[in-house]
Amino acid sequence: MRLIAPIKDHHRETRLFFGRVLLASFFCVGLLGLVIARLIQLQVFDYQHFTEKSLGNRVRIEALPPNRGLIYDRKGRILAENLPAYQLELIPEQVPDLEDTLRRLAALKLIEREDIQRFADLSRRGPRFKPVTLRFRMTDDEISHFAIQRPRFPGVDFQPRLVRHYPHGELAAHVIGYVGALSAGDLERLDPAAYAGTAHTGKTGVELFNEDKLHGDTGYRQIVTNARGRQVAADSRGLTQTLLENESPEPGDNLYLSLDLDLQRVATKSLQGRRGSVVAIDPTNGEILALVSAPAFDPNTFALGMSTSEFNALQFDLDQPLFNRAVRGNYPPGSLIKPMLALAALETGATNLTRRTFCRGFYTLPGSTHRYRDWRPQGHGQIDLHDAISQSCDVYFYEISRDIGIDGMHTYLTQFGLGNETGIDIVGEKKGLVPSREWKRQAFSDRPNQVWFPGETIITSIGQGYMLATPLQLAHVTATLAMRGKRYRPHIVAASENPITGERNLTVPEALSGVEIANEFYWDSVIAAMHAVMQSETGTARATGLGAPYAMAGKSGTAQVFSVAQEEKYNEKDVAERLRDHALFIAFAPLDDPRIAVAVVVENGSSGSRVAAPIARNVMDQYLGFGDAI
């Protein structure tokens, strides 16, 4: 320990201190240089890079959904439109207690109890500021009811939006189809970018098949957002020095269907209370004039979004209202195929116009005792081709079928378009079935042992057995008969229209390969026989055709749903309603200048001539101007 403090040398201390300050200054300048260098690096050399990052931070692209194209009938009456409707929406970030809010909305019957969890999940998944739609359309009552309660529901409000509306409801529901909320499956099929702003897409019918045309092109606009993704007013603060790009959406094309709304209404009314289908075609070009499947459903419920219980009620209805019988219903065509078989037989020489057969009410194959019954138990007696068609004698056709053979039948029926899709512009068409030896070999297991039995040819000749056809195919073959072998692809869209330019694009009728029967005389004879079906004293449908103000041709058919054992009589009253025979009828008119071809199928309608024929007559009357004013 020093006792005396050392003398301070002020001069030396000052110099020491000055040196240290100088050194510190160098340090400061060095460090400052580092910061400045860094600033220059960021603000000069990496300026472009960071400018882009900053733009990317705040500019978001918002999709602008296009307006969906409208759908009209052939006379310009609206079938599908876009109407403003009030939607109930919930903005997650503004709702204090999500579960509680949804429960209270369910208590007000604005949403269903089963949907609470679904909406809760939806609300948690998306961005917190993006509205979730709880109801696509609110009724006036619901709006006024909710308006009073609104203060109790922060973050829930109703907003006007465009919603697809089908003013005619069930009428033509299976043709037009409907739109529904985009599902995960739809998004895999569609281009996500093109559907960025769209909430709905076509699910069935014309809405689905023409989705490309109807949807239109999505536009976009760039918006300025803050760090949480919320849009900020672009003009405030001048944050939009860079030009924001916009592109307006382009509305989808309007579609004009070949459908005649009045005809559709008459056909629907005629089928009222029954299950079945009516299809009417313009034979000269393949335009679908009416396409009914009964019972139907209200497509508006799909566009508005339905609750689980509503959907299940439709889905599991025994009458299958969602099922489009006209294009997807496979029915045994029964006697309807007789005119076509007659043509095939004439062409192949299996019969001629003067050949007569004795019908005693049943037919047996040589060396067999199995009786193939005629529909008339007492038989038709001596009968030629003309009468065999007009009176629908089964035995005559049993007999000539052996000469045509199953393969000959297959060839000609296929030429008429049976057994293949017609190619109509509706998704999901079934192709029916025209059996052949080859088909039978392929269709069943144990292939090498699948042989065609002569008895199978017999029942195929009256459109039973394996044979199946859709009502659309039946209308198509009727049109082909009317046009004497000329075929046109059935189509429902007659024209599309650009809503901005008004430019219309007409659908050109597409001729298909025709039926290879060149002899006009054969056509004359068979058509004359079909005329006799309706307008002669012995025709099966004389009750429907006689006394009509125009000439028509037709053919009745009655198809078994349920096999009747040998020696047993089919008794309509004993058979449960759903096991009764299907009633079928095809017809075209006017006879000399056919303008309409109709096919009618009434499930379990028992008799083609009694039940289905009057429906066909109603439809033709309406179209040809003889209908009762609607």
Next chain:
Amino acid sequence: MRFSGTEELFERRTLPLGDMARFLRHVHIDGPLLSGLLLICGLGLVVLYSAVGENMDLWLQQCVRLGVGLVALFVVAQVPPGVMRRWTPWGYAAGLALLALVLLRGEIGQGAQRWLDFGIRFQPSEIMKLAVPMVAAWYLHDRQLPPRGAQLLVIGLFIAVPTLMIGAQPDLGTAILIALAGMLVVVLAGMSFRLMILLGLMSVPGAWLLWRFMHEYQQQRVLMLLNPDSDPLGAGYNIIQSKIAIGSGGLFGKGWTNGSQAQLEFLPERDTDFIFAVMGEELGLFGVLSLLGLYMFVVARGLFIAIQARDTFARLLAGSISLTFFVYVFVNTAMVTGLVPVVGIPLPLVSFGGTSMVTLMAGFGILMSIHTHRKLVPQ
């Protein structure tokens, strides 16, 4: 009036500026230093107005704080350095007592115990920002420089006790800065370079120890610096957004109140720790260089005052205050530009906030007192 008669005639022949200088000196204010500070504060207020989203209430709050700071500067400047020196041990002791109080029953503030509430809230660590360099300068005042051996250990103790107490709050950033302020005194006093290198080498295991005692969020901050892109929406988000803000400002900036990063809330803590990024974005390279220029002028003036100081206490204290101020500026700007980890040091005189503004101004008050109480002849 002080001037009369012939004196007044004499004064009239001098430049008006001289008039002013004489007046300022009389009220113990250093003109150049005050000008520098006012320019920084003015520029700071302009930037702050934009950074608080044009919120007039918050902006006026800051103006009031600035006013309080200037009053503190003026009051402190009136106290002669000798008086300060005599009161230094007591101030230091009071600071330690308050720190102990904070540790015992401090309020919870921002997840750490830093505040005391005596009607107004304040952080005792702010006192230590000045008390630690003062006590070191006080200790060395009567002793022969450069300091050696036991003296260094004593000063080390003076520094270590409050540093550890603040580090335990935990407020690592402030603790390091206070330790630095004390060590700067020793370095300026002429501590041998050999010893400094030795201490530097010892700091390697020291750093390892420090890392072990760091809270996880503090470790995170250091790691984040090494690779900010690794977790862009997590811990590294601040630095990434800050770099985007500065970089996209370019040479001239996006314009005042037009910074999209700042105004659309991409930039975190835009009115406090990251206000330098707001300035870089809106005023560009020229804007931030002007501010850095002003800071450098203040630091240079402070070091000039230190060199001019007449006694050991005054010059060591003035040097330490000036260099600490520079460290604040450097650490904040280096942090915002991604050169050093985010340590939560505000940009002095510009960031929104109260206590540190008063402390800084008091520190500049000390500098002015030192410069304006000089006797013409060394003691």
